[in-house]
Amino acid sequence: MIEILATLSASAAAGMRIGVPLLIMGLWQGSNFWSNVPVLSNISSPVLFGCLISWSLVELFASKKLWGQRILQIIQLLLSPLVGAIMGLAVASATATPHWLIILIGSLLALVLQLVQIGWFYRLRGLPLWAVFLQDTLCIALVLFAFDAPWQGGVIALILLWFAVRSAKEWYQWYHKKL
Template structure:
């Protein structure tokens, strides 16, 4: 059924929105001996090169970039690449579940947009006056890995978590807008 596949794409795209390289690395490792055969662009490159680049970037996401200045630099880079990587991951899941035709392109667009929205929210959170606590960054890492695993094993649950995450982002963004408008009126 197409709803299940769409929920799997939402799950993987939300994971890409949280962390960029880690979901792609996990897709390759979970796909078995045919590393990245369904992933556009990455299937054309040497698997050892792809593993090296994605492992290095994932290590930077998970360990190195936990302080504010490094996190801002990483966030700006990830904001630029998130729609492309979200589309690539969405297309990879669509190919894995054997969707065909125009649905693959549509799924890629939806995946890219969801990843971009989540990255935009994270960028906005990072530039607020109060810095997010470190435990929240580790929670993002856990949620990212969980969403990738759920995309393969339980796409309904992963997709619902992704939709819940999108709802929280929309709700929080409207609260930020109200805060901004009220601070602008008072000054």
């Protein structure tokens, strides 16, 4: 059960950002960590590290501007399920839980959280700066919780999932009131 909570925590982080969680996970676990991660083990560590640093900086700076948020949303929508699955597998690699289940949980949670971000972006006509900083902080915290406190990280991920369901319900009601 702890492995599933750790998977939820890491995948929720991937639902907010793509490069930052992977970079923090690699830095936190050491340079040999990426050699055990599916898909990323095929890329040399210096190249992967450079790409993750570059993309993390792009995410951190571009997300503060409206045009940057729009561009990042398209890229993150396409890649967040893949990164969610990779992070889920990386966190729960030594578990008896079937890999297909971890991939499914990780990718779906990351996709749902990314869709909620897009929904709020269009509803609010851009995410406020305080919300972007909250996302960055929560993303980093969820990655750290996935390794050190999976119970707390999993609970936070479930709260985010509950928030996603509530948001969808509110948008549905809002849409029908406008008709």
